[in-house]
């Protein structure tokens with residue numbers, strides 16, 4: 001399915017983000033038990049997104065570099081079966097995507113990110129840890145220190161400038177609009193994607 005669709009329209013191809021951003025800082029917690037489900041959700045992950053999304057992220061990174069900052073990724077493309085697993089553990093639409101609709105992550109059009117120090121990849125202070133599903137993670141939560149408010153706002157401003165849309169309830173989640181009509185849901189493993197994207 002993926003091969004056929006990409007052959008018909010190469011602009012929807014998936015790419016490894018490490019080919020667009022170096023160094024690429026990651027903290028892929030779904031590959032460890034240190035995530036909200038307390039189980040390992042996938043193995044040997046890599047940051048994959050649609051090429052259009054990768055180009056936009058590279059521009060974000062360029063802009064952050066001027067401030068000695070970098071993006072740091074918690075998750076990007078996620079196989080559809082991972083969304084199903086998450087739903088089995090937490091069947092609550094406030095915290096996880098309903099598999100009936102799928103997630104922007106399954107389409108390679110959403111990323112979970114924070115800001116980090118460019119020199120060492122250390123995350124800057126943000127309102128909460130990743131996947132904290134309290135109101136503290138909402139963009140309109142203001143009872144925070146000045147620096148934290150500034151960091152959250154900087155991430156949002158730069159991501160939106162380059163075409164991403166924020167999610168009001170999760171300060172770390174950004175997606176490309178109209179993903180559902182442009183990009184199909186995928187359940188390819190990271191290994192399969194690695195093989196499929198090796199030539200681009």
Ligand SMILES: [Zn+2]
Nearest residue numbers: 110111112173
């Ligand atoms: Zn997300």
